[in-house]
Structure formats: structure tokens, C-alpha cells
Amino acid sequence: MIGEAELLPQSRLPRPWETRCVPPYRDLAAYNDRAPEYDRGWRGRLHHEIADRTATLAAMTVPSPGRVLDVGCGTGYLLRTLASRYPDAQRLCGIDAAPQMISTASACTRDDRLSFAVGVAEKLGYPDGTFDLIVSTTSFDHWPDQQAGLVECARVLRPGGHLVLVDQFSSWLLPTLATGRRGKARTKGRATNLVLRAGFISPQWHSVYALIINAVTATKPA
Numbered sequence: 001m002i003g004e005a006e007l008l009p010q011s012r013l014p015r016p017w018e019t020r021c022v023p024p025y026r027d028l029a030a031y032n033d034r035a036p037e038y039d040r041g042w043r044g045r046l047h048h049e050i051a052d053r054t055a056t057l058a059a060m061t062v063p064s065p066g067r068v069l070d071v072g073c074g075t076g077y078l079l080r081t082l083a084s085r086y087p088d089a090q091r092l093c094g095i096d097a098a099p100q101m102i103s104t105a106s107a108c109t110r111d112d113r114l115s116f117a118v119g120v121a122e123k124l125g126y127p128d129g130t131f132d133l134i135v136s137t138t139s140f141d142h143w144p145d146q147q148a149g150l151v152e153c154a155r156v157l158r159p160g161g162h163l164v165l166v167d168q169f170s171s172w173l174l175p176t177l178a179t180g181r182r183g184k185a186r187t188k189g190r191a192t193n194l195v196l197r198a199g200f201i202s203p204q205w206h207s208v209y210a211l212i213i214n215a216v217t218a219t220k221p222a
């Protein structure tokens, strides 16, 4: 049985100034700066639409989870949406590498089942087997070590738990792999390989938005 105190991330988390440096955390300074305005304008509406569709997919995949984690939660919109979809969930935790995203998420949230903390996918500060469901939307592409992040997701899921990973996955993105996003899992084939290597089984692909935003769902073996 996992105690409530253990749901607080325990790893050493990056300090604000560490997230301001160039690679491996090159995108984080921009997310810190964008956090207060992140949910506004056309980009905000786009992220909300992707999050709404992700919530629908998550609810079809796991009808009634007890504990949910959103990795790269941004301002927490998806987690708040999941909180209303999952009235029986006990805890909904969000982590994000950008401290300003976490401040914004915390300020927008009234439901005390939700909690937000600075953290990175590659080192999730939770005990093994904590969560029934892990979601992540448009964050994976920014993870400096995508394989390590997925291994961590598998570790903190309980046996039989589910991953819902949404991002840009499309063969249309192949040209970008030769340039700025070299080595990233931006195709379904590459992402499937990483998901399986992390120990998940039964990967299934789902369309989420337009042609390039897709989701892979996968299960931790029971």
C-alpha cells in the first residue's frame, strides 16, 4: 500500500536556473516564459482540443483509475479535465520540467485531489507501481532521453496499468529527423520500438488531431 506522503515526488528536481540552460533542456526556458499565456489564443485552443480528445481516449482506455499521472502536464488543463471525468479518482498528479508551468497549474486548480510538482520524465520521483494511468500530451518530443522517460513511466505504473502517450508521430515528419529533431521518435515505428523496449505490451495507435498528432496506448504486463 502506498502512503499519501509517497505521492509527493522525492527525487532531486532541476532548479529553475538549471532548466534555463541549453541542451538537454533547451526548450524549457521558452515554456517557462510562455506559461502565463500558454492557454490563450489559437495555440491554447489547439492544446485544449488535443487534451479534450486525449481525455476521451483515456476514459475509453481506463474507465475508473484510482491514481493518474500526467508527465509534462504544462498548465494542468488535461489533468483538470480528467478530474471531472474521473470523479472517483483519488489522486491526479502532474509533473513538468518548467517551474512556471507548475506555478500556473497550481494557481488554476481548486480540486484538492490534484497536485503539481516540478520534475522530469527521465527521473519520476514516485515509488514503483504508484499509478493506474499515465497520460502525456505533446511533451514526449521534448524529452532529452525518450527511452529513459518511458522506462520511468513503466516503473511507476502498477502491473496492468496503462500509458496514453500523445504527440507528433507521423511519417510526414521524417524530414525533420534529418535536421533539428535528429534521433527523436517522431514516427509510429520509432515510438513503438521505444514503448516495447521500455517493457510495455500491446501498443495500439489512435488518431487524435489532424494527420500528425497521434496516440499510442500500451499496457504494463500484469
Ligand SMILES: C[S@@+](CC[C@H](N)C(=O)[O-])C[C@H]1O[C@@H](n2cnc3c(N)ncnc32)[C@H](O)[C@@H]1O
Binding pocket: 027, 028, 031, 047, 051, 071, 072, 073, 074, 075, 078, 095, 096, 097, 098, 101, 119, 120, 121, 122, 136, 137, 138, 139, 140, 142, 143, 144
Ligand atoms: C507543448 S508543452 C505541453 C504541455 C501540456 N501537456 C499540453 O498538452 O498543453 C510541453 C511540456 O513538456 C514539458 N517538458 C519538456 N521536457 C520535459 C521532460 N523531460 N520532463 C517533463 N516535462 C517536460 C515542458 O516544460 C512543457 O510544459
